[in-house]
Amino acid sequence: MKPNTSAFVALALLELFATATVINISLCNGTSCIESEREALLKLQHDLRDPSNRLASWIGDNGDCCKWGGVFCSNFTGHVLELNLQNPFSPYDNEAYQRSKLVGKINPSLLELEHLVHLDLSGNDFQGIQIPKYLASLVNLRYLNLSIANFTGMIPHQLGNLSNLQYLDLSGYNFKLHADTISWLSGLSLLKHLYISSVNLSKASDSLLVINSLPSLKELKLSFCKLHHFPPLSSANFSSLTTLDLSENEFQGQIPSRLGNLTSLKYLDLSFNQFNSVVPGWLSKLNDLEFLSLQSNRLQGNISSLGLENLTSIQTLLLSGNDELGGKIPTSFGRFCKLKSFSTGFTNLSQDISEILGIFSACVANELESLDLGSCQIFGHMTNQLGRFKGLNFLDLSNTTMDGSIPLSLGQIANLEYLDLSKNELNGTVSEIHFVNLTKLVTFRANGNSLIFKINPNWVPPFQLTGLGVRSCRLGPRFPLWLQSQKKLNDLYISSTRISAKIPRRFWNSIFQYWFLNISGNQMYGGVPKFDSPSMPLVTNLGSIFDLSNNALSGSIFHLICQGENFSKNIEFFQLSKNHFSGEIPDCWMNWPRLRMLNLRNNNFTGSLPMSIGTLSSLMSLNLRNNRLSGIIPTSFNNFTILEALDMGENELVGNIPTWMGERFSRLIILNLRSNKFHGDFPIQLCRLASLQILDVAYNNLSGTIPRCINNFSAMATTDSSDQSNDIFYASLGDEKIVEDALLVMKGFLVEYKSILNLVRGIDISKNNFSGEVPVEVTNLQGLQSLNFSYNLFTGRIPDNIGVMRSIESLDFSANQLSGYIPQSMSNLSFLNYLNLSNNNLNGEIPSSTQLQSFGGSSFADNDLCGAPLPNCTKKSVLVTDDQNRIGNEEDGDETDWTLYISMALGFVVGFWCFIGPLLIKRRWRYKYCHFLDRLWDGCFVRKCY
Ligand SMILES: *[C@@H]1O[C@H](CO)[C@@H](O)[C@H](O)[C@H]1NC(C)=O
Ligand SMILES: *[C@@H]1O[C@H](CO)[C@@H](O)[C@H](O)[C@H]1NC(C)=O
Numbered sequence: 004m005k006p007n008t009s010a011f012v013a014l015a016l017l018e019l020f021a022t023a024t025v026i027n028i029s030l031c032n033g034t035s036c037i038e039s040e041r042e043a044l045l046k047l048q049h050d051l052r053d054p055s056n057r058l059a060s061w062i063g064d065n066g067d068c069c070k071w072g073g074v075f076c077s078n079f080t081g082h083v084l085e086l087n088l089q090n091p092f093s094p095y096d097n098e099a100y101q102r103s104k105l106v107g108k109i110n111p112s113l114l115e116l117e118h119l120v121h122l123d124l125s126g127n128d129f130q131g132i133q134i135p136k137y138l139a140s141l142v143n144l145r146y147l148n149l150s151i152a153n154f155t156g157m158i159p160h161q162l163g164n165l166s167n168l169q170y171l172d173l174s175g176y177n178f179k180l181h182a183d184t185i186s187w188l189s190g191l192s193l194l195k196h197l198y199i200s201s202v203n204l205s206k207a208s209d210s211l212l213v214i215n216s217l218p219s220l221k222e223l224k225l226s227f228c229k230l231h232h233f234p235p236l237s238s239a240n241f242s243s244l245t246t247l248d249l250s251e252n253e254f255q256g257q258i259p260s261r262l263g264n265l266t267s268l269k270y271l272d273l274s275f276n277q278f279n280s281v282v283p284g285w286l287s288k289l290n291d292l293e294f295l296s297l298q299s300n301r302l303q304g305n306i307s308s309l310g311l312e313n314l315t316s317i318q319t320l321l322l323s324g325n326d327e328l329g330g331k332i333p334t335s336f337g338r339f340c341k342l343k344s345f346s347t348g349f350t351n352l353s354q355d356i357s358e359i360l361g362i363f364s365a366c367v368a369n370e371l372e373s374l375d376l377g378s379c380q381i382f383g384h385m386t387n388q389l390g391r392f393k394g395l396n397f398l399d400l401s402n403t404t405m406d407g408s409i410p411l412s413l414g415q416i417a418n419l420e421y422l423d424l425s426k427n428e429l430n431g432t433v434s435e436i437h438f439v440n441l442t443k444l445v446t447f448r449a450n451g452n453s454l455i456f457k458i459n460p461n462w463v464p465p466f467q468l469t470g471l472g473v474r475s476c477r478l479g480p481r482f483p484l485w486l487q488s489q490k491k492l493n494d495l496y497i498s499s500t501r502i503s504a505k506i507p508r509r510f511w512n513s514i515f516q517y518w519f520l521n522i523s524g525n526q527m528y529g530g531v532p533k534f535d536s537p538s539m540p541l542v543t544n545l546g547s548i549f550d551l552s553n554n555a556l557s558g559s560i561f562h563l564i565c566q567g568e569n570f571s572k573n574i575e576f577f578q579l580s581k582n583h584f585s586g587e588i589p590d591c592w593m594n595w596p597r598l599r600m601l602n603l604r605n606n607n608f609t610g611s612l613p614m615s616i617g618t619l620s621s622l623m624s625l626n627l628r629n630n631r632l633s634g635i636i637p638t639s640f641n642n643f644t645i646l647e648a649l650d651m652g653e654n655e656l657v658g659n660i661p662t663w664m665g666e667r668f669s670r671l672i673i674l675n676l677r678s679n680k681f682h683g684d685f686p687i688q689l690c691r692l693a694s695l696q697i698l699d700v701a702y703n704n705l706s707g708t709i710p711r712c713i714n715n716f717s718a719m720a721t722t723d724s725s726d727q728s729n730d731i732f733y734a735s736l737g738d739e740k741i742v743e744d745a746l747l748v749m750k751g752f753l754v755e756y757k758s759i760l761n762l763v764r765g766i767d768i769s770k771n772n773f774s775g776e777v778p779v780e781v782t783n784l785q786g787l788q789s790l791n792f793s794y795n796l797f798t799g800r801i802p803d804n805i806g807v808m809r810s811i812e813s814l815d816f817s818a819n820q821l822s823g824y825i826p827q828s829m830s831n832l833s834f835l836n837y838l839n840l841s842n843n844n845l846n847g848e849i850p851s852s853t854q855l856q857s858f859g860g861s862s863f864a865d866n867d868l869c870g871a872p873l874p875n876c877t878k879k880s881v882l883v884t885d886d887q888n889r890i891g892n893e894e895d896g897d898e899t900d901w902t903l904y905i906s907m908a909l910g911f912v913v914g915f916w917c918f919i920g921p922l923l924i925k926r927r928w929r930y931k932y933c934h935f936l937d938r939l940w941d942g943c944f945v946r947k948c949y
């Protein structure tokens with residue numbers, strides 16, 4: 004990249020010659036560029052890569068550099084006054100933005116432009132260099148913008164020499180820039196605009212006082228600066244401050260009431276902090292406020308006591324994400340005639356929706372563009388007043404308890420682009436009239452309601468959606484052919500919509516356009532046809548998600564797996580489970596490089612496992628359960644080095660359990676090989692699977708002993724699930740959480756675990772030919788809830804200290820040859836609610852505890868045991884077998900037990916889900932999710948983050 008010297012000299016000579024011409028021209032033409040400055044600009048250009056050719060006009064022999072792009076000169080002196088090299092694209096337009104960056108160094112020749120007044124280098128990539136100290140010599144600068152330009156390190160305090168600065172933007176990202184003090188700002192007494200967002204100022208808080216010495220300041224942005232202490236803004240010095248952004252810091256406690264004296268404020272952003280109360284009333288002094296965001300704090304009390312009622316200039320009022328902020332929207336808000344954006348999502352607002360629409364329908368309805376009342380305690384019916392909100396383009400009323408039907412006047416909100424009515428109790432019918440004028444609608448979600456779509460299947464909608472979600476509404480029974488008019492649709496969520504129809508060929512051809520498709524839980528049938536001419540897939544970096552599970556689809560999946568290379572290369576989650584697909588699993592998995600989850604469970608696939616599955620090195624979950632797959636596990640599977648869940652149960656697989664599983668699957672949480680024809684030993688290498696929580700190899704022909712090293716299953720030795728909880732959640736998309744599910748036989752029943760999987764731990768090796776003793780090391784696995792060793796050939800005793808397995812709920816040693824007493828410690832197992840020790844050679848008295856005596860006699864049958872629940876021990880029966888003491892009413896006992904077990908199993912699932920559920924929706928997580936959506940939707944919509 005460095006110029007070689009001779010070329011450089013030649014270039015310089017050429018320039019000299021050119022300049023002579025220029026000077027001639029400029030004599031008649033007024034002013035033109037100064038020779039030395041042009042040279043400086045060329046040097047600057049030389050050190051920058053310019054992939055998008057933004058500097059195309061910067062050519063050496065094009066004399067007048069004042070006409071170059073981004074360069075502006077004085078008409079009188081010809082000196083360059085302004086250099087404007089900012090990235091012309093917004094980061095939201097990510098691809099264009101990345102492409103348009105100038106990349107490289109800043110050549111110090113910049114200093115030649117000593118008359119520079121305005122310098123903008125924002126949005127470029129200066130490759131992590133420090134902000135050059137020498138910029139401080141450009142003392143004429145009034146405008147300096149170095150934001151988001153990949154500068155790192157300490158902000159040089161020399162910038163304090165730029166005493167003419169009126170505008171300074173040093174905003175960064177990811178805290179790559181930091182400052183230990185900002186006291187040097189005191190030299191910039193003319194400063195009007197100061198932006199230092201995303202700069203780590205955690206060590207500079209003592210110097211924040213300096214801001215008071217900037218009396219001309221109009222705009223101050225200190226968002227994302229890791230500040231703990233609120234800047235000591237003294238109102239006396241800030242009569243002119245109009246914009247204050249202190250969002251995304253770590254402020255706590257009360258919002259300082261002195262803000263109430265900054266009476267010129269028009270823009271105040273305190274969002275994403277930890278403020279936990281407001282001083283009622285002082286906000287009312289800020290009569291000029293146009294923008295107020297208090298989002299995502301911990302504000303308490305009542306919305307009507309925030310003192311907002313006189314803010315009649317307000318245009319944006321964002322209160323969402325304050326869980327403890329309650330009350331109602333007061334009627335005085337009806338006077339906010341300039342309001343464009345209003346949000347109270349994720350607050351405790353509790354109000355009838357018709358009342359809210361009533362308050363806003365007077366003058367607010369005229370201007371309002373964005374209304375977010377989602378995840379509040381909104382109830383009641385929507386009224387036809389909805390149709391008055393003609394300017395609305397964003398409406399979120401999701402996750403409330405509204406009921407009733409959607410008013411027909413919805414169809415009049417002609418500007419509507421985004422509508423979310425998901426997770427309410429809406430019912431009634433939805434027809435074409437509801438959408439009649441919605442020509443701009445892009446996203447429509449009504450997931451989780453009971454709406455009935457009565458729409459002519461051949462309807463031609465006025466809109467072109469990109470996102471549609473109507474889970475659990477009734478769309479069927481016919482296939483909604485109108486979907487096929489939606490050429491831009493890429494996010495379709497129509498699971499459980501009671502469609503029982505053949506999937507039309509055109510729809511199959513269009514599936515290439517989706518990055519999110521969920522049509523599960525219907526009765527759609529038919530086979531996958533050969534695709535005609537696959538449409539171009541959506542260009543996205545995002546992994547896509549396909550869920551066709553739980554339908555009646557049939558036939559071969561060859562075309563789906565093998566034909567659409569462009570389509571399959573982005574897919575991360577692919578579920579075809581619970582259909583009637585058949586034939587062999589095609590061998591084209593090399594076309595699926597991003598696959599993380601593959602679920603083919605409950606189909607009729609036959610044949611052996613294709614080699615190419617082994618190319619899926621990103622796979623985290625593979626579920627092939629309940630097919631008729633045969634053959635051995637291919638060695639290519641040893642590429643699955645980040646696999647967390649493997650379920651190949653209920654097939655006809657043969658061979659040994661591969662020893663490399665223990666070496667390669669170090670992150671495995673679930674290993675399920677149940678009901679196959681595996682034989683041979685339990686490989687000692689499996690003991691390395693320290694993350695394993697579920698091990699099920701039951702119903703095979705395995706033999707030998709259980710190695711003592713099973714106490715290395717350390718995830719089973721703990722009840723702590725905190726560090727695991729994220730692993731089992733693979734992805735979240737709005738309503739949809741992609742979670743691993745697992746089947747485990749607990750207490751004699753097959754239980755499907757989804758959201759609570761991270762809490763479940765169990766071992767089932769029943770129905771094999773394992774022999775030897777039950778290793779005492781099993782008692783180290785104190786997180787286990789279920790342990791099933793039944794129907795093997797175990798001998799010896801039940802480990803004496805079994806009582807330390809405090810989490811055990813289900814314990815089954817039945818149908819072995821165990822002997823000796825039942826250990827006394829078993830009476831300590833207080834969670835135990837299923838026990839089966841029957842059909843062994845145990846003897847002696849059953850230890851007494853409320854738990855053990857609550858089981859039916861069948862739990863202990865076919866042994867030489869006595870004592871409750873079996874008949875009392877006679878002295879003799881303690882010592883010798885007494886066949887006559889065996890119980891006779893086993894069947895009765897069984898029946899009661901079964902109902903008990905059902906309710907217990909349910910209780911476990913429901914109980915834990917209710918408890919865990921709310922915890923899962925963490926604030927941080929919501930926040931990340933919103934940022935994700937931001938990127939996705941190019942910022943078309945108002946940011947919806949809490
Ligand atoms: C001024 O300069 C431009 C080129 O920069 C040239 O096209 C134009 O003819 C000149 N005007 C006069 C009056 O010479
Ligand atoms: C300089 O000239 C340009 C073009 O004639 C004009 O647009 C601009 O306003 C002038 N600038 C000043 C400071 O006079």
Ligand SMILES: *[C@@H]1O[C@H](CO)[C@@H](O)[C@H](O)[C@H]1NC(C)=O
Nearest residue numbers: 127128129130131132153154
């Ligand atoms: C910033 O510069 C560093 C060092 O050259 C580079 O690795 C990194 O990718 C750059 N970051 C951005 C966002 O351009």
Ligand SMILES: *[C@@H]1O[C@H](CO)[C@@H](O)[C@H](O)[C@H]1NC(C)=O
Nearest residue numbers: 237238239260261262263264
């Ligand atoms: C705010 O202004 C009032 C009167 O205008 C004054 O009494 C009070 O001291 C000021 N508060 C602060 C913190 O400056």
Ligand SMILES: *[C@@H]1O[C@H](CO)[C@@H](O)[C@H](O)[C@H]1NC(C)=O
Nearest residue numbers: 284287288309310311312313
């Ligand atoms: C709002 O304005 C009215 C009339 O000017 C006044 O009486 C009332 O006190 C103000 N409310 C607040 C909270 O300042």
